[in-house]
Amino acid sequence: MGARSYYVYILASKIGGTLYIGVTNDLIRRVAEHKLQLVESFTKEYGVVKLVYFEQFNDPENAIKREKRLKKWKRDWKIALIEKDNPDWNDLYAEIAGPP
Template identity: 75%
Template sequence: MGTRSYYVYILASRIGGTLYIGVTNDLVRRVGEHKLKIAEGFTKKYEVSRLVYFEAFDQIEFAIQREKRLKKWPRAWKISLIEKQNPDWIDLYPEIAGGGG
């Protein structure tokens, strides 16, 4: 099994709040940047930093393709996707950053 090193992720401001979809090769670092508000722009302005969903991919092309597709989805579909795996919209960051278990 190959190392999955590309991620599509969804951040939320709160349960049912503003959503942000991104792609990265380092999920822990990237979400950390959003949390520290290092990245100027949308996520900083709207305080979107709760990691509520992510998928891992072996190839960057697939991750980018998935990100583009998700961004076109109706909001209801995105919420459904999140809630299937994370019904309580728990911040998954501590788990991936090695701070929880």
């Protein structure tokens, strides 16, 4: 059994739209759940389904710490973080999930 990965991710409704920050050990599955709106949640209510940013960690403690830190950041800082590597706010889900 290989090392497990943990992810902190940011979803957006659109460029400059509503943001959601989460943590998971299965990024593809978790983003798919958001996209399919399987759960009554904030992301479903606000249409927050575009994966615009993510970071990978080797242990859950650091991932959870990072998620909590990012949630406290000012909105401008979050936007700058997204736009550093994804200036057009492209949905990164296709990159990580591969073809349907």
